[in-house]
Amino acid sequence: MTIAVYGASGHTGKLVVAELRRRGVAPVLIGRNADRLRAAAAETGLPDATVRVAGLDEAALADAFGDIEVVISAVAPFLEFGEPVVRAAIAAGTHYVDTSGEQGHVERLFDVYAEPARQAGVTVVPMVNDGGFLGDLVGSLAAARVEQPRQVTLAHRHTGGAVISRGSGRTAIANADVFASGGVVFTGGTWRTDVPARTTEITFPGVPQPVRVVKFALTEVLTIPRHVPADHIEAVAEAEVAALFAGLTPEFAESLPEFPEDDPGNPGRFLVLAEVTGPGGGARAYAEGTDTYRFTATAAADAAIRLATDGAAAGVLAPSQAFDPADVLDSFAARGIRWSVESMDHTTA
Numbered sequence: 001m002t003i004a005v006y007g008a009s010g011h012t013g014k015l016v017v018a019e020l021r022r023r024g025v026a027p028v029l030i031g032r033n034a035d036r037l038r039a040a041a042a043e044t045g046l047p048d049a050t051v052r053v054a055g056l057d058e059a060a061l062a063d064a065f066g067d068i069e070v071v072i073s074a075v076a077p078f079l080e081f082g083e084p085v086v087r088a089a090i091a092a093g094t095h096y097v098d099t100s101g102e103q104g105h106v107e108r109l110f111d112v113y114a115e116p117a118r119q120a121g122v123t124v125v126p127m128v129n130d131g132g133f134l135g136d137l138v139g140s141l142a143a144a145r146v147e148q149p150r151q152v153t154l155a156h157r158h159t160g161g162a163v164i165s166r167g168s169g170r171t172a173i174a175n176a177d178v179f180a181s182g183g184v185v186f187t188g189g190t191w192r193t194d195v196p197a198r199t200t201e202i203t204f205p206g207v208p209q210p211v212r213v214v215k216f217a218l219t220e221v222l223t224i225p226r227h228v229p230a231d232h233i234e235a236v237a238e239a240e241v242a243a244l245f246a247g248l249t250p251e252f253a254e255s256l257p258e259f260p261e262d263d264p265g266n267p268g269r270f271l272v273l274a275e276v277t278g279p280g281g282g283a284r285a286y287a288e289g290t291d292t293y294r295f296t297a298t299a300a301a302d303a304a305i306r307l308a309t310d311g312a313a314a315g316v317l318a319p320s321q322a323f324d325p326a327d328v329l330d331s332f333a334a335r336g337i338r339w340s341v342e343s344m345d346h347t348t349a
């Protein structure tokens with residue numbers, strides 16, 4: 001199995017390399033800087049790993065991907081640097097997975113690369129991380145419990161843990177407009193920025209009181225409409241979290257650590273929730289775990305191994321179109337992911 005990591009010298013990229021090694025796969029490390037790639041190989045216990053230097057030049061990238069079955073991209077920000085990597089993967093006939101959490105990037109992959117990927121026989125699965133990926137999977141599982149899904153509401157909750165990485169900070173800055181606007185809502189058969197979220201408060205599992213929420217730019221709003229026939233799909237976050245993202249400054253982003261370490265005594269916990277309602281009732285599903293970046297690496301490595309082993313349809317796919325949601329979530333149990341799907345006793349649609 002030949003799997004490559006593009007951006008292998010970054011925080012997430014290194015963790016993906018380490019996770020592939022743990023799974024018995026020796027990845028090829030690709031990026032723009034030979035010294036940083038070699039250092040990443042040594043730090044992840046693979047001093048003899050193959051290292052290939054390729055910047056964002058499409059021909060150089062396609063050449064580097066020539067014998068690779070699946071490439072995992074962990075560049076930052078994807079909005080600025082993500083596109084040449086997917087274009088080169090399609091040109092090289094290499095399947096593609098990325099760790100993006102950016103609506104603009106995910107939207108562009110579906111809009112521009114769905115047909116070229118289909119024609120090339122290449123599978124492209126964006127946003128494989130602790131956020132949008134899990135959101136898409138639990139959204140699909142909750143919707144399967146509802147006879148006529150009308151509305152889907154998505155939300156993430158993070159508590160404890162380390163600060164975000166500098167790469168994530170730079171990503172938030174590159175997408176500042178989108179985070180400030182709250183991003184898109186799917187309604188009336190299309191994605192719109194000028195529509196507010198209908199949900200104003202939400203009760204997270206394990207939290208006794210409802211919390212006030214506002215529209216927030218989660219990526220699964222772009223993928224769930226591709227496999228759930230609901231009229232209205234929106235994402236929200238606690239108002240304070242949305243304000244934090246909207247208020248990030250470039251100076252603060254640059255002050256963040258390049259390689260933040262989660263505190264084992266107070267690990268970062270994430271919970272990803274989907275509530276689906278229809279005329280006859282509703283259901284909610286959620287997944288929760290610890291350590292955003294390590295879990296993202298687990299998910300991205302797992303997705304790449306699944307594509308190399310089992311394949312998936314050609315084209316740009318939502319996670320739930322590429323993989324069986326329950327099977328994927330169950331497979332993460334050993335990595336501390338718990339998930340649940342349950343009926344809700346109230347109806348809002």
Ligand SMILES: NC(=O)c1ccc[n+]([C@@H]2O[C@H](COP(=O)([O-])OP(=O)(O)OC[C@H]3O[C@@H](n4cnc5c(N)ncnc54)[C@H](OP(=O)(O)O)[C@@H]3O)[C@@H](O)[C@H]2O)c1
Nearest residue numbers: 007009010011012032033075076101129131165167168171
């Ligand atoms: N839940 C989520 O949404 C979630 C979770 C985890 C990660 N992510 C996303 O994953 C991405 C990676 O985050 P990170 O913290 O790992 O970032 P990072 O540490 O800054 O790593 C970025 C990587 O991209 C490479 N890169 C940057 N600019 C480049 C350029 N112009 N040409 C070629 N390569 C370039 C860097 O190479 P050098 O080493 O040579 O600089 C590095 O390998 C971010 O967009 C982050 O938001 C999202």
